[in-house]
Amino acid sequence: MAEELAKGGKMNALHFLGSQYSNPQTCQILLGPSVMSGNTKIVESFLDSDAGLNKFCSLGKKALAIALECLKYPDPMKMVTFLVEKGSHVNRSINDVSPLIKAVFCNPDIVNYRVRHGANINEVGDDRDNTPLTAFCSHLDSDMARNSNMVATLLIAGANPNMSNNACNTALHLAAKGGNFEICCKLIKAGSHLEARAFEGSTPLL
Secondary structure, three states, X not given: OHHHHHHOOOHHHHHHHHHHOOOHHHHHHHHHHHHHHOOHHHHHHHHOXXXXXXXXXXXXXXXXXXXXXXXXXXXXXXXHHHHXXXXXXXXXXXXXXXXXXXXXXXXXXXXHHHHHOXXXXXXXXXXXXXXXXXXXXXXXXXXXXXXXXXXXHHHHOOOOOOOEOOOOOEHHHHHHHOOOHHHHHHHHHOOOOOOOOOOOOOOOOO
């Protein structure tokens, strides 16, 4: 019920539910839908009733994971900033994916914010041993401006272009496989090794 209220934007009803049930267990259940609503005041009311930001809620995820997936927010930074300032962990994995890897698929402002607050830009953070840079380069799309902006953001923040995933693919391998010339140029300029070999023996040039 709470999830449906959040999806439907019925924040007053969600807030009413929270006011009627003040025990921590119920507030924990309502925390996820309240994050989905994008309303920090409602989230804060549940936190005041001992809901835990770093515990799993009724949606099977932690609050920060939900915020990073709700790109419909008019201002996605607002909820992420609020949760981090309230104590959400910035380096703990979310459903086996690091928060920073989730952030690279949101926007550069969120990445920069998380790095400033202690996120490890070179953290290995998913089941393929990707860093944020290799994770992003393995999912480059047709939006060249977005691709370029995010890769530049990661490199400026200190991403190591020569770290590889569990297939020994560096970001340059992945960008080259996708035929993304502009990203390849950025990575080479940042010091990517042209002779690095992937697990099957290929280099970015071959």
